[in-house]
Amino acid sequence: MKKICLFLIAVSFGFNAYCESVVLSDTSVDDDALAEETVSINNRQSSGTHTTLQGVLAKDTTNPLFLTADDHFLSDTYVYFFDKKFRFGQYLDYGINNNLVVHANILYQWDVSGHSENGFSATEFGGVYRMNHGNTGSRIISDALFGLKLWGSSHVRTPEYADSSYYAGLRFGRNFVGVTLAGTVKSTWVFDNDRGLSYLNFIPEAYFRFKYDWRAGIGLDFCKSTNTRFLADQEWLNLKLVKQFGNTQYVGHFDYEFESSEVQGGFDVKVLF
Secondary structure (H helix, E strand, O other): OHHHHHHHHHHHHHHHHHHHHHHOHHHHOOHHHHHHOEEOOOOOOOOOOOEEHHHHHHHOOOOOOOOOOOOOEEEEEEEEEEOOEEEEEEEEEEEOOOOEEEEEEEEEEEEOOOOOOOEEEEEEEEEEEEEEEOOOOOOOEEEEEEEEEEOOOOOOOOHHHOOEEEEEEEEEEEEOOOEEEEEEEEEEEEEOOOOEEEEEEEEEEEEEEOHHHEEEEEEEEEEEEOOOOOOOOEEEEEEEEEEEEOOEEEEEEEEEEOOOOEEEEEEEEEEEO
């Protein structure tokens, strides 16, 4: 915990300095002006064009507050390596309207450690409902999260890849010109033939937008389990680096767990249609 406290203090000081010098210059701008503010985040000086903040956010699919717009699709193909296991997935969501997005997520696991934990680890169905678009004076965005995972492999030890799990949560935050601050609280229940447990995640995040279509994110994931026999309490540091080309984002991940010193790496390709 000492490491995490020191890390949070360092992030807090660094972020405050960044906000004061660059990002939070919108404090003297009203809501209408912010929505129309033109920012040259992508530095497209060669074409002489600039992108509005709304236009940037509409395509920034890795933004923790991103919501797929009405009648649009988001595809996310990804692979992770963790604990001698490769995990592959295909995520697809659809914006029913400007408030509700539904998604399906198919996960496959290949265990290279010699255990029999290969197979389709889960199929997830869920959605996001936007309760507040941030149109009020505080400009705080809030979403309700819900979903279930079914038909997973009974040989998979990791709870999120288990036979059946259900989750619900709340995501909230605010978009600034160069940064998004967000937090997620999510509760998950896991039930199969061998175990029953629930765990609570609290995930604060900071997501930065830079020139030349580069983005970076940093976050912490505090996981509290009700049955530590099957799932120990965890404290993860999550890092990501993003490069955007039009409607496509290439995302690299690196995650570190403080208590067990475990690491996880991965790569995503996100395409917005």
